[in-house]
Amino acid sequence: MKEFQYVMPATLEEAVSLTAQYGMKSALLAGGTDLIVQMKRGLKSPSCIINLKRIRELKYICYSPEKGLSIGPLIAHNELSEHRAIVENYPLLAEAARTIGTFQIRERGTIGGNICNASPAADTIPPLICLGAKLRLQGSAEERTTGIEDFFEGPQKTRLKPDEVLTQIEIPILPPCTGGIYLKLGVRKALEVAIVGVATLLTLDDQKTCVGARIALASVAPIPLPCHRAEAALVGEKIGDKVIDQAAKEVQEEAVPISDLRGTAEYRREMIYVLTKRALNEAFKRIVG
Amino acid sequence: MAKVTITIYVNGESYETLVKPSTTLLDFLRDHLFLTGTKKGCNTGECGACTVILDGKVVNACLVLAVDASGSHVTTVEGLGDAEHPHLLQVAFAEHGAIQCGYCTPGMLISSKALLDRNPNPSEAEIKMTLAGNLCRCGGYLKIIEAIKSVVKT
Numbered sequence: 001m002k003e004f005q006y007v008m009p010a011t012l013e014e015a016v017s018l019t020a021q022y023g024m025k026s027a028l029l030a031g032g033t034d035l036i037v038q039m040k041r042g043l044k045s046p047s048c049i050i051n052l053k054r055i056r057e058l059k060y061i062c063y064s065p066e067k068g069l070s071i072g073p074l075i076a077h078n079e080l081s082e083h084r085a086i087v088e089n090y091p092l093l094a095e096a097a098r099t100i101g102t103f104q105i106r107e108r109g110t111i112g113g114n115i116c117n118a119s120p121a122a123d124t125i126p127p128l129i130c131l132g133a134k135l136r137l138q139g140s141a142e143e144r145t146t147g148i149e150d151f152f153e154g155p156q157k158t159r160l161k162p163d164e165v166l167t168q169i170e171i172p173i174l175p176p177c178t179g180g181i182y183l184k185l186g187v188r189k190a191l192e193v194a195i196v197g198v199a200t201l202l203t204l205d206d207q208k209t210c211v212g213a214r215i216a217l218a219s220v221a222p223i224p225l226p227c228h229r230a231e232a233a234l235v236g237e238k239i240g241d242k243v244i245d246q247a248a249k250e251v252q253e254e255a256v257p258i259s260d261l262r263g264t265a266e267y268r269r270e271m272i273y274v275l276t277k278r279a280l281n282e283a284f285k286r287i288v289g
Numbered sequence: 290m291a292k293v294t295i296t297i298y299v300n301g302e303s304y305e306t307l308v309k310p311s312t313t314l315l316d317f318l319r320d321h322l323f324l325t326g327t328k329k330g331c332n333t334g335e336c337g338a339c340t341v342i343l344d345g346k347v348v349n350a351c352l353v354l355a356v357d358a359s360g361s362h363v364t365t366v367e368g369l370g371d372a373e374h375p376h377l378l379q380v381a382f383a384e385h386g387a388i389q390c391g392y393c394t395p396g397m398l399i400s401s402k403a404l405l406d407r408n409p410n411p412s413e414a415e416i417k418m419t420l421a422g423n424l425c426r427c428g429g430y431l432k433i434i435e436a437i438k439s440v441v442k443t
Contacts, residue, residue, distance in 0.1 A: 003290040006310035006356050029357070036313070036352045037333045049310065051357055102422025103400070105334055107346040108353070190421035191335055 001036075002045040010054050012138060012167065020140040020163035022048045028165065029053070030074055031108035033101065034117040058112070058167060061085065069171040073112020077124075078103070080111055090131060090171060091286075092199055096123045096182040102190050112166050115151070118158045118223070119193075125152075125224040126199035127182050128169070130214035136168035137161075145170075152223035175212065178203040179286030183279050184218075185271055187262075194219045195263045196271045200279040202239070204287050210234045215247070215280075219262075220255035220272055227254045230276075239284050248276040295359035299324065300368030308355045315339045315350035317358075318365060326366040326395045330424070337423035340396035341365050347403045349422075366395035369402060377440050378402055385436035389427035396423045401437045410441060 009015040019026060027035055027046035030053070038044040052058055052074060059074040063085035071080070080086060081097040100106055100114070100123050114124045115135070125148070133148040140163045148169075151158050160166065180201035186192030197218030205211050213234035215227040230250035237243045257268035292307040299322060308317060315332075318324045318341070330338030332351045339350040342364040350363075370376035378398050381387070388394050397420065404411055404419045411419070416437055425433065 001311040003309060003311050005290055006293060006354070029354075032352050032354065032357070033334055033349075036354070040333060049354075051354075053357070101334075102337065103419050104337060104340055104347050104349045104422045105352075108348050190418075 001039045002042075004046055005048040006051065007048060008051045008054050012055055012057055012165065015050060015052060015055060015165050016138055016140050016163065018048075018050050019165060022050070023162035026050055028116070030110040030113040031076060031105075033105045033109035034113060034119075052165070058165075063089065065173065068173040071111060071169045071171075073115070073166045073169065074110050075112075077101075077106035077109050077111065077114070081106070089174070090127075092127045092180040092182045092201065093124065093131065093171075096127045096184070096197075096199065099123050099182070099184045099192075099194075111169060115148070115169070116158055116160060116166055118152055118156050120155050120221060120223055121194045121197065121219040122224060123182070123184060123194060123197055123218060126197055126216035126218050127180070128171070129216035129224060129226050130180055130199045130201040131171045131174070132214075134170045135166055136170065137164045138167045139164040143167075149226050154222045174201075175203050177205070177287050178212070179283045180214070181279050181282045181286065183275050183282075185275060193262065196220060196257070196268055196275055198272070198275040198279045200276070200283045202234070202280070202283045202287060204239065204284075207238070208288065209236065209238050210243075211236075213247075215251060215276065217251065217255060217272065217276075220257045220268060222256075225255060227251045229254055234280075239280075244277055244280045244284075247280060248273045251276045293356050293359075295356055297355070297358050297360075298362045300364060310354065310356050312355045313351050314341070314343070314353040314355050314358045314363070317355035318350060318363070324365050324367050328392055328395060330392070335424075336393075337396040337400065338393055340399045340423060342399060342403055347400055364399070366398050369398055376402065377443070378405075378437070381436040381440045382433070385432050385439060387429060387432040387436040389425075389429045393423055393425040393427075393429075397425070397433055401433075401440075405437075405440065413438065 026048040029051045058072045060072045062070040077097040081094040182199045185195045201214040203212030213231040217225045230247045259265045296305045328338035330336035334349040334352045
C-alpha cells in the first residue's frame with residue numbers, strides 16, 4: 001500500500017472539515033473491508049485516510065412504529081442483521097446483510113461503506129431501494145437529503161460531494177400487508193459477489209390485489225437497478241403466475257447485464273427472469289402466509 | 290509520511306510503539322511483535338488465516354490498520370493457550386486430526402473459540418456458517434468440525 005496520512009476526527013464537524021480540506025485526495029475509513037483491499041490492489045491511493053470510527057453519532061439504530069428506522073452509517077452488517085427491529089420490520093435488509101462476505105467481514109464492514117463503495121453488486125442497496133431509503137449527507141456548507149435511487153452515477157461512483165459525509169440512512173414505516181425478500185445468486189454461499197441479486201417488496205390490499213410493488217437488482221447494470229416498469233405492471237393486478245411471469249420478463253428488458261468472470265450476459269438474463277419470479281412469489285407468500 | 294504512536298493490548302500485554310499508518314494489524318503482530326501464530330494467507334480478507342479477536346469481534350487482521358487498533362484489545366492464537374496449558378479446542382484439534390499443514394489452524398481456533406463464547410451449543414450448520422470465512426486448502430474441514438463438536442458436547 002502507498003503510504004498516507006492518517007487522521008481520526010472525534011466529531012462529525014471535524015470529519016467534514018477534513019473532507020473539505022483534502023477533498024478527492026482523502027478516503028473515509030469505516031470498516032475497511034473494501035477500502036483496504038482496494039488500496040492493497042493499487043485501485044485507490046488516497047493521500048489521507050479519515051477514520052470515522054471515533055464519531056459516536058454515526059453509529060446507532062433507532063426504530064419507532066411511528067417514524068420508522070434510522071441507521072447510522074457505521075453499523076456493521078452483523079449488528080444490522082441481528083437487530084430485532086430490523087429482523088422483525090425490514091427482514092429483507094437483514095437477509096441481504098447476512099449474505100455479505102464472511103462472518104469476519106460482516107463484523108467490520110458497514111452499511112455506510114456498502115452504500116458509498118457503490119459496487120453495482122452491493123447486497124444492501126437493492127433492499128434499501130425497495131424500502132425507499134433516504135440518505136442524509138453532511139457537507140461543510142449544508143446538510144441535504146437524497147433518495148438512495150438518485151445517489152449512484154456508475155460503478156463505484158456516487159453523488160457524494162468531496163466535502164460530504166453520509167450521516168444517516170432513513171427508512172419509512174411500511175404499510176400493512178407488505179412483504180419482501182432479497183435473493184442472491186452465487187456459486188457458493190459465502191465470500192460471493194452476486195452474479196445476480198433481486199430484492200422485491202409487495203404490498204397487497206385485502207383482496208390480494210397488488211397496491212404497491214418495488215423491485216431492484218444487483219449486478220445487472222452499472223448501478224443498482226430499480227425496475228419501475230415492472231413495478232407499474234404489477235400495481236392494480238391480482239398477484240398470480242401470469243402476472244409474476246410478465247413482471248419478470250419486464251425486469252429482463254430493463255436490465256443490462258454484462259459478461260464478466262462471474263457469468264455471461266445471457267446467463268444473467270436467464271437468471272434475472274428465474275430469480276425475479278422466485279422473489280415475487282416468496283414476497284407474496286410472506287404476506288399471505 | 291510520519292509514523293504514528295500506538296498502544297495496543299495483545300493477549301493481555303500492552304505494547305506502545307511507532308508504526309507507519311499503512312502497517313496492517315497482521316503485519317504488526319507478525320513483524321513487530323513476532324507473534325507469528327496469526328498467518329498471512331491471501332492478505333485481502335478472503336481466507337481467514339489472519340483471524341484474530343479485536344475488542345471482542347472476530348476480524349481479518351489483514352484488513353485492520355494497526356493505527357486503527359490503537360487502544361484496542363487483541364487476542365491471537367498465542368493467547369488461547371500453549372503447550373503447557375492448551376485450550377480445549379487446541380486439544381480437540383490435535384486429537385481429532387484436525388491439523389494437517391496447520392496454516393488454517395490458528396484462524397480456525399480463533400473463529401471457533403469466539404463461536405463457542407457466543408453460542409455454547411451451536412448446530413453443525415451454525416458451525417459451518419460461522420467458519421465459512423476460514424478456508425482450509427488441505428481440505429480438512431470434516432475433522433475440524435468433528436473437533437469443534439467434541440468440545441461442544443463437553
